[in-house]
Amino acid sequence: MAAEKKQILTVKNIRNVNMENILQSMIQNRNVTRSVLAKENQISLMTVKHIVDSLLEAGIIKEKESVSGDVGRNPKTLEISERYGNVVCINLTSREEIRFLIYDIYRNLITERSVARREGSTYEKELRVAASEIRKELLRTGGDLVGMAVSVPGAYDESQDLVNYDLIPELKGLHVRSLFENMFEIKNIRVLHDVYAAARAEYDCLTPKSESQFYFYCGYGVGGFFIHQDTAVTGSQRMAGEVGKMLVPADKDPSGYTILENVVSVSAVKRRMKDQGMDIPFAELPGRYTAGDAQAVELLEPALDTISLVLYNLLWIYNPSCMVVDSCSREYAELIAEHAGRFMEERREESIPVRTEIRCAGEDEYHRMWGCFRTARDAWIEDLASAL
Amino acid sequence: MIIGIDLGGTNLRIGAVTSDGQLQASAVTGSQAIAGARDPAGELCGIIADYVEKNRIQDIEAISIGVPSSVEADKETVICTTNIRNRAGEPVFCHMNLAEKIREHFHVPAFVNNDVKNILLHDIAANHLEDQKIVAGIYIGTGVGASIMIDGRLLEGKDGAELDLGHMPYFGGDASCSCGKKGCCECYASGWRLRKIQEEFYPDTAIGELFTRHREEAPMKEFIRACAHVYAVVATIFNPDTIVVGGGVPEMADFPREVFEREVNACTGRDVMTYGFDYVYSQKHAGKGVIGAALFARMQMESA
Known part of the structure; x- marks a missing residue:
């Protein structure tokens, strides 16, 4: 029978789910009372009491007298122990540098730094240099490291601990997770496709949350990610x-087809x-296109037409609530979103209209890395709950 | 017992499906009875009532119908049956809450789902694919229909219009589609296109023999390639465990499965092909839409 899969609920995993929800509530709302926890999570005060007792006993949370001017006894509030300090997010998507961001568990950014790659040095050596810089920062900020998330520029095969990405050849053979596990001696290390992390961050930024979102990235690589009712569609x-590997027509290719990446990526x-002798930085091209420069139009128009058609096709497949366009070049992302929006608007009157909101992604890396941060923090909470 | 109904452009199939998915007392009638009726929903209820009475069906848990249309997220309202039209040429059901009409008539839970989604539910059960993470079913019949099961749940778009692959624009195509648009996939990969190929290139060959007699020839190879592209797009962006290949076209005699799979594999993204996926061919079985409708009802009731 193709019945909907249901998690087999045991007393233990119901307790774990309740504990995770309580810890998440305590992160969202510092200094919370037991009665608020019960109300927020729709569980009994007795269940909250049992879970809170376990968390207090394990030293994961602590209890404080609340400061209130009201007459009578002040209720006791709860918060996560201060020893739980940081989540580190590392960005390995650039060939030139290794960036890292350190957040506290409440998503406040503590440090954002980059370590430039030195010529002639191996990628592994450079990672060790970056790791040593991260360690110094962690020592300075104090608190336990609770998790790490590493953003990589390609699909990550968890079973092999390998990244499937050609453009940084040394990264392809590197066992990123085990390397960081050894360097930081923690198990909670998540390696994430950068497109997934960015898509997750975009989705989580929205209030209220969108029913579904397709995130499209067009930089040196081209990819996409679909999030449906808060669940990322990751594939088997x-x-x-x-989507960068989808076939599109190509007159010059003997087969008549090429992959989308070969037509529309920044590279x-x-x-x-x-080839056309246009000796300007890529960043200037979108501006020239907008100004109507003939050469810029000739260069960019085929790419924009192809992207618009692909996004329109994806609209028919996913029927998402919104589409988000992102790129390493903000100007290119804006151009793509505008062109695709116009392309869809022109088809508004078709007999079977399909529409969606299309917008550009947020600009800064702090927000982009939210997806990484959230994955690592959620995994930490899950580990805490299942360990008790 | 759940009453399952599969409403197609030509026939309406109805049957009683047991809790272990067995189809009993299957019956078929022309869809024209509904299309030509002054009150199509009332006519449908009449057909169901007659069937129940004639077959002495008791203890009806629910009534579930598959329709050749997208269905709104409420799983009750039919968006538009473009392939079932009345004498005036208007779609018979358009933004109609069909489940409500059935429920009011029979006083049992009623569900409406897209017919292809129901068929995929049947194929998943028939091939024991329930535990797979992603199963994609693409059915090329007169048009193109698709459905995807992700972690045991059917993919649903924001307004029920997801996976309308037949009306995606086909690259470089500008042929006129019956929907009024130009260059839809269905113009290149569908039973409708196959009929055109037959008329243009093989007027002396019966449509059922096209693959048997002409599969090595250029128009048929091009047709297979167009069909393969539709599957490859879905494989590339969903990374499925299994692709279910179904519908009237792949179920035709001597459909060249090897050539077709080779084309799909060649057009699918490299990362996905690193791992590959399995092909499962939907078997010819007139009652699969009926069983699928019942499976859908059961799934809805269990998740409620």
Whole structure:
């Protein structure tokens, strides 16, 4: 029977779910009372009491007298122990540098730094240098490291601990998770496809949450990620959303087809700029296109038309509530979103209209790394709950 | 017992489905009876009532119908049956809450679902694919229908219009589609297209023999390639464990499965092909839409 799968609920995992929810509530709302926890999570005060007692006994949370001017006894409030300090998010998507961000468990950014890669040094050596910088920062900030998330520029095969990405060849053979496990001696290390992390962050930024979202990234690589009712559609081997590998027609290719990435990525456009002797930085191209520069239009128009058609196709497949466009070039992302929006608007009157809101992604890395942060923090909470 | 109904462009199939998915007392009638009726929903209820009485069905848990249309997220309202039209040429059911009409008539839970989604539910059960993470079913019949099961749940778009693959624009195509648009996939990969190929290139060959007699020839190879592209797009962006290949076209005699799979594999993204996926061919079985409708009802009732 194809009945909907249901988690087999045991007393232990009901307790774990309640404990996770309580810890999440305490993160959202510092200094919370037992009665608020019960109300927020729709569980009895007795259940809250049992779970809170266990958490207090394990030293995971602590109890304080609340400061209140009201007459009578002040209720006791609860908060997560201060010893739980940081979540580190590491960005390995650049060939030139390794960036890292350190957050506290409440998502406040403590440090944001980058370590430039040195020529002639191996990628592994550079990771060790970055790790040593991270350690110094952690010592300075204090508190236990509760989790790490590493953003990588390609699909990550968890079973092999390998990243499937050609553009940084040394990264392809590197066992990223075990390397960081050894360097930081913690188990909670999540390696995430950067597109997934960014898509997750965009989805989580929205209030209220959108029913579904398709995130499209067009930088040096091209990818996408679909989040449906708060669940990321990862595919059976976490390879879903590889829209950059979709076939599109190509006159110059003997087969008549090529992959989308070869037509629309920043590197593909840069290649065509070079072929046409256009010696300007890529960042200037969208501006020239908007100003009507003939060469810029000739260069970018095929890419924008192709992207719009692909996004329109994806609209028919996913029927998402919104689409988010992102790129390493803000100007390119804006151009794509505007062009695709116009393309869809022109089809508004078709007999079977399908529409969605299309917008650009948030700009700063702090927000982009939220997806990584949330994954690592949620995993930590899950581990805490299942360990008790 | 759940009463399952599969409403197609030509026939309406109805049956009683037991809790272990066995179809009993299957019956079929022309869809025209509904299309031509002044009150199509009332006519449908009449057909169901006659069937129940004639077959002395008792203890009805629910009534569930599959329709050739997208269905709104409430799983009750039919958006538009473009392939079932009345004498005036208007779609018979358009933004109609069909479940409510059935429920009011029979006083049992009623469900409405897209017919292809129901067929995928049947194929998943028939092939024991329930535990797979992602199962994608693409059915090429007169048009193209698709459904995807992700972690045991059917993919639902924001307004029920997801996976309308037949009306995605086909790259480089500008053929006119029956929907009024140009260049839809269905113009290149559908039973409708196959009929055109037959008329243009093989007028002396019966449509059922096209693959048997002409599968090595260029128009048929191009047709297979167009069909493969539709599957490859879905494989690339969903990374499924299994792709269910179904519908009237792949179920035709001598459909070239090997050539088709080779084309799909060649057009699917490299990352997905690192791991690959399985192909399962939907078997010819007239009652699969009926059983699927009952499976859908059971799924809805269990998750309520």
